[in-house]
Amino acid sequence: MEITDRTPIVEPGHSYGSVNREISAIPLTPVRRTPLGWILGFFVSFLVMLLFLYAVTILFVYGVGIWGINIPVGWAFAIINFVWWIGIGHAGTLISAILLLMRQEWRTSINRFAEAMTLFAVANAALFPILHLGRPWLFFYLMPYPNSMHLWPQFRSPLVWDVFAITTYMTVSALFWYMGLVPDLATMRDRATNKWAKRIYGIMGLGWRNSVRHWNHYQSVYWLMAALATPLVLSVHSIVGMDFAYGVIPGWHSTIFPPYFVAGAVFSGFAMVLTLMIPLRAFIPSLRDFVTKRHLENMAKVMLAMGLIVAYGYMTEIFNAFYIGDAYDVFMTLDRFGGFYAPAYWLLILCNILIPQLLWFKAIRRNPLILFFISLAINVGMWLERFVIIVQSLSKDFLPSSWHIYLPTIWDIMTFIGTIGLFLTLIFLFVRLLPAISIFEMRELIHHDSHAGEHGGQHKGSDQDSHASEGTPAD
Amino acid sequence: MRRAQKPIEQDARELYGLLAKFNTQDELIAASDRTYQEGYRKFDAYSPYPVADLARSMHLKSSPLPFVMLAGGIMGGVGGFLMMTYASVIDYPLNIGGRPLFSWPTYIPITFELTVLLSALAGILGLFFFARFPQPYHPVFNSEDFNEHGSQDAFYLSIEAGDPQFDLERTRSFLENLGSAQVSEIEA
Numbered sequence: 230m231e232i233t234d235r236t237p238i239v240e241p242g243h244s245y246g247s248v249n250r251e252i253s254a255i256p257l258t259p260v261r262r263t264p265l266g267w268i269l270g271f272f273v274s275f276l277v278m279l280l281f282l283y284a285v286t287i288l289f290v291y292g293v294g295i296w297g298i299n300i301p302v303g304w305a306f307a308i309i310n311f312v313w314w315i316g317i318g319h320a321g322t323l324i325s326a327i328l329l330l331m332r333q334e335w336r337t338s339i340n341r342f343a344e345a346m347t348l349f350a351v352a353n354a355a356l357f358p359i360l361h362l363g364r365p366w367l368f369f370y371l372m373p374y375p376n377s378m379h380l381w382p383q384f385r386s387p388l389v390w391d392v393f394a395i396t397t398y399m400t401v402s403a404l405f406w407y408m409g410l411v412p413d414l415a416t417m418r419d420r421a422t423n424k425w426a427k428r429i430y431g432i433m434g435l436g437w438r439n440s441v442r443h444w445n446h447y448q449s450v451y452w453l454m455a456a457l458a459t460p461l462v463l464s465v466h467s468i469v470g471m472d473f474a475y476g477v478i479p480g481w482h483s484t485i486f487p488p489y490f491v492a493g494a495v496f497s498g499f500a501m502v503l504t505l506m507i508p509l510r511a512f513i514p515s516l517r518d519f520v521t522k523r524h525l526e527n528m529a530k531v532m533l534a535m536g537l538i539v540a541y542g543y544m545t546e547i548f549n550a551f552y553i554g555d556a557y558d559v560f561m562t563l564d565r566f567g568g569f570y571a572p573a574y575w576l577l578i579l580c581n582i583l584i585p586q587l588l589w590f591k592a593i594r595r596n597p598l599i600l601f602f603i604s605l606a607i608n609v610g611m612w613l614e615r616f617v618i619i620v621q622s623l624s625k626d627f628l629p630s631s632w633h634i635y636l637p638t639i640w641d642i643m644t645f646i647g648t649i650g651l652f653l654t655l656i657f658l659f660v661r662l663l664p665a666i667s668i669f670e671m672r673e674l675i676h677h678d679s680h681a682g683e684h685g686g687q688h689k690g691s692d693q694d695s696h697a698s699e700g701t702p703a704d
Numbered sequence: 705m706r707r708a709q710k711p712i713e714q715d716a717r718e719l720y721g722l723l724a725k726f727n728t729q730d731e732l733i734a735a736s737d738r739t740y741q742e743g744y745r746k747f748d749a750y751s752p753y754p755v756a757d758l759a760r761s762m763h764l765k766s767s768p769l770p771f772v773m774l775a776g777g778i779m780g781g782v783g784g785f786l787m788m789t790y791a792s793v794i795d796y797p798l799n800i801g802g803r804p805l806f807s808w809p810t811y812i813p814i815t816f817e818l819t820v821l822l823s824a825l826a827g828i829l830g831l832f833f834f835a836r837f838p839q840p841y842h843p844v845f846n847s848e849d850f851n852e853h854g855s856q857d858a859f860y861l862s863i864e865a866g867d868p869q870f871d872l873e874r875t876r877s878f879l880e881n882l883g884s885a886q887v888s889e890i891e892a
Binding site: 244245246249373379380381382383384385387389390393394396397400401404405408412415416418419420431432435436437438439440441442443444445446447448449450453454457460461464468471669670672673676 | 729736748749750751752753754755756758759762764766767769770773787788791792795796798800807810811813814816817818820821823824825827828830831832834835837838839840841842844845851852854855856857
């Protein structure tokens with residue numbers, strides 16, 4: 230960690246007691262004293278989610294014909310939203326796993342929330358390919374299972390890889406998230422005064438009692454899960470990238486797709502963490518002590534770096550089209566600049582490349598309001614990026630007679646907006662019912678911080694071993 | 705921890721052991737170190753956050769779970785690869801543009817995913833097995849003080865009555881001499 234930045238990762242003056250109290254106070258607030266803001270936010274999100282249920286019901290009744298898709302644009306909103314949501318999910322795993330392995334202590338106060346975001350985003354993402362199937366009730370055909378038709382999935386197809394990647398990612402994220410929650414659920418169990426709250430947290434807490442024998446197993450699994458999740462994130466979005474790269478469509482058939490998709494996913498994911506964290510911080514003042522400006526600034530830096538990689542990806546695509554000189558690739562690129570979908574392209578360049586350049590300035594990185602708007606712009610930009618890649622590339626393929634313009638119908642839009650409602654509903658429930666910040670890791674952090682104070686700032690790693698040798702008490 | 709069930713009427717308030725409370729992590733580390741040196745083996749320490757030195761001072765063996773996860777990962781990877789080979793080469797060969805049936809590089813992504821999936825599942829199931837989850841009852845929960853502070857801000861050490869070295873008076877004074885803030889008896 231950098232030495233020059235003295236901004237604390239936890240505001241001073243916190244002890245074990247205050248950490249326990251302040252984080253658990255939010256889920257343990259009695260039902261009757263639920264803040265009005267929460268009720269209002271939940272209500273609106275829930276209404277938007279109902280929109281999703283309505284759109285999906287109509288979809289199941291009438292089929293995908295109600296969407297604007299046509300031939301050649303057979304993949305449109307469903308796949309755009311799939312890629313967008315799964316990309317948002319990746320930041321959560323990155324924060325919880327990669328930053329854990331790199332011992333970035335500042336991650337502690339945001340990892341739980343980011344993991345929850347991952348889980349909900351991936352759940353949304355997984356819905357779309359299934360909705361996009363002509364007969365969604367037969368989705369289990371995608372899995373290899375002994376069946377009376379003697380058929381197997383085509384294991385050489387990236388679309389089948391995707392099924393495995395998403396299923397694995399969802400399972401591992403859920404396990405990792407729940408595992409991280411168990412010690413905190415025990416704390417919640419012990420702090421709850423309501424009989425039912427105590428029981429429910431107790432059952433979910435599995436009887437965790439903070440025994441060192443448990444911690445011993447727990448820690449080794451937790452670190453290994455993090456070590457597994459790290460390459461998993463990269464593989465998942467690489468496979469998503471290969472869904473496209475394996476196709477022969479100009480604009481898709483490119484080896485840069487897997488890494489460029491991963492960078493784009495992290496970029497949009499961090500933007501989404503900021504989009505959610507900044508209002509949460511504004512509405513729940515006690516969180517400001519744990520999610521400090523240092524966190525916002527660090528996330529902004531990651532976003533800037535990822536944004537530059539994404540920009541490099543865009544440049545490479547353009548360069549390659551002209552360097553290779555293939556007539557179809559050149560045409561596709563020129564169409565991107567000046568064709569029907571050009572406004573979407575230039576808007577995404579504005580949102581993903583130009584606006585994030587503001588993040589070079591420290592004052593902007595530390596200004597929550599501006600950061601919030603930048604993160605919103607990036608979310609929009611990354612959605613448009615997938616729109617352009619999918620719709621624009623497909624709409625003008627090799628044969629002019631098959632060209633078709635795609636425009637979304639109201640059902641496309643309702644389904645998309647509806648998943649945002651579903652996502653926010655889950656986020657509201659999560660913040661209300663579970664500790665949104667990892668309590669036990671905060672306790673650990675507080676111990677480290679106070680310890681660093683005692684030893685005049687000499688800190689990190691090496692002092693770990695000195696504990697055992699610090700003299701035994703006199704007897 | 706699992707002991708023969710005795711009829712309830714015979715000994716309604718059987719002793720599980722002694723529970724000593726400490727205020728700091730360092731005191732607990734020193735105490736568990738001394739407890740081990742003294743010859744006690746059936747004892748446990750409780751800390752509201754993971755402390756690597758505690759496992760060391762208790763002379764705990766390192767967790768076998770990494771090997772469980774490795775085994776799960778190997779099963780997933782090898783099993784997945786063989787499944788795809790069987791499906792694509794033997795059971796359901798599809799000629800796609802004359803490409804070889806055993807086109808193993810295309811099996812790698814799913815092999816990797818299944819390695820991770822089974823390894824993670826093995827880790828969690830192994831954790832449940834070794835930590836004996838779910839375990840809704842444990843004698844230490846009989847201590848009010850433990851319920852109030854054990855998962856929040858205090859450190860505890862328990863010595864079980866089942867330990868051959870255990871002697872109520874002697875063990876109690878041993879724990880008190882370790883600098884414990886409070887020593888109490890725990891019912892089973």
